[in-house]
Amino acid sequence: MNNETVKMTKFLAVLFAICSGLAIGNLYWAQPLLVQIMNGFGLPAANGGLLVTATQIGYAIGILLIVPLGDFVQRKRLISIVMILSVIALISCALSPSFIILSLSLFSMGLVTISGQIILPLAGDLSKEEERGHIVGIVSSGITTGILFSRFASGIIAGVWGWRSVYLIAAALNLIMVLIIIYVLPKIPRKNKLKSYKKLLFSVFTTFKRHDTLPNILLHSGLIFGLVFNIFWTSLTFLLSGSPFNYDTFQIGLVSLAGLTAAAFGLGIGKLQDKGLSVPALGGFIIISFITMICGFIFYDSIVAIVIIAAILSVAVQGISVLTQTRLFNLSNEERSRLNTVFVVNNFIFGAVGNALASFLWSLGGWTYVMMAASLISLIALIVWLFSRSSFNEIDAQGF
Known part of the structure; x- marks a missing residue:
């Protein structure tokens, strides 16, 4: 070509x-x-x-x-x-x-x-x-x-x-x-002319000034994908390796394949954005995340329940990730790579905090503390969505 x-x-x-x-x-x-x-x-x-x-x-x-x-x-x-x-x-x-x-x-x-x-x-x-x-x-x-x-x-x-x-x-x-x-x-033709690499890097950090809704987009992704998702999967290894499961590494790996449901559903999730349903869908996925963490708190001793919870949570997290990233790309035609840089770094930071929190909470109170914290974070994400959906709807009405 x-x-x-x-x-x-x-x-x-x-x-x-x-x-x-x-x-x-x-x-x-x-x-x-x-x-x-x-x-x-x-x-x-x-x-x-x-x-x-x-x-x-x-x-x-x-x-x-x-x-x-x-x-x-x-x-x-x-x-x-x-x-x-x-x-x-x-x-x-x-x-x-x-x-x-x-x-x-x-x-x-x-x-x-x-x-x-x-x-x-x-x-x-x-x-x-x-x-x-x-x-x-x-x-x-x-x-x-x-x-x-x-x-x-x-x-x-x-x-x-x-x-x-x-x-x-x-x-x-x-x-x-x-x-x-x-x-x-x-x-593929380049989009812009690079005048200064230093100015390019500086422009990554000034995206917040150019896009008012960027913090809310990043917060939705950071709270659910960065914190809840990492807290759950990191702590799940601790749960499955101990009593009553006592699984080895291979068995834990098989359980992790439940996350593949997210990949399958992800093929169609983006269509919700294309149909103008991204705002209610985002709220729906956050509610699903909250419910799965409550279920994880209750049904911690059933491997069947754990696998179902892991699969549903993965779909919800994938939905939030796709919808927030698509919304992010709709903010600007000229700086999608820089916006994606901010998005990935944001998730990286929240993910590191989530992994650290998982270990800390497990040492304090095991799976109970982990699920309580993950439920609380999901609830906070829902509150953020409730307060930010009006601004998202305004942008959607303007056709970005």
Whole structure:
């Protein structure tokens, strides 16, 4: 393809979803492998947490320093470069001879495995306004699937061929995908002229001045996706590994597959935005989040109930994520990459707080305290929605 006008098709949306899923999945390959990796290097298992931290720090820096360039540079070239660098970093992880080298390799991999966060706003750019929500939902579902699949698959692969094989296979998959992207994706004209990289970064932090509704959008996502979702899933590991379940890592991984329901429903959730139903739908998903946390408080000793709760919560969280991100992209045609940077960093910060809260609350009062806190946070999110829906409705009436 060499045409300058690019039309978003279902094929391109699915391709974007797969590419984004692979990119985000690179962040999670290591999580089930930490004990095996540490044993291989002859180090205490507790040190494995540093590998996750190194990856997350690299990813946060990459989001902040690289993703905003999507508003100014040729995006096919930018996506191809970061994906090729991801392949190199993954190979470096597989061949790392020491813990220090592996930490640096994972940091580098986190830094450049941000193609999904460049692709998502690109999908918003290429979509027609009346179908943007649907397209964003498809790509977002790919990201959700990538997170869940990487956690599940890495444990199985490592059990057969060892942890290094996980990164070699990931490198091969990413290489295949970048070759497809280079062949299929045409050259897409840049949106703006980059005058100063310093001014570009500064403009990321001034988006709040240009968009009054941005704080409310970020708060909805941060409270539910960042806090409730992470509190629930982190604490669920503690719950399932203890009495009365006493599940091993593989069994816990199977339970986590309940989250795949979110990916399936995410394909159609964006249509609610396209039909003008985003405001009531957002409130509905927040109410569902609140109800599932109450149910989690009551039915904590039933694995069937836990799986159903996990599946329904994942759908609600996916709905909130798709609707808030689509609304975010509708704020501006010229700065979607910068807005996405703010969105992802916001979720990253709330997610870090959510993980820390999960451990803290579990140490204080176990699952009871965790569910009480998650229910309270969902209630706060509902109050935020009640007070912000009028401003959202006004913007919808103006057609953005």
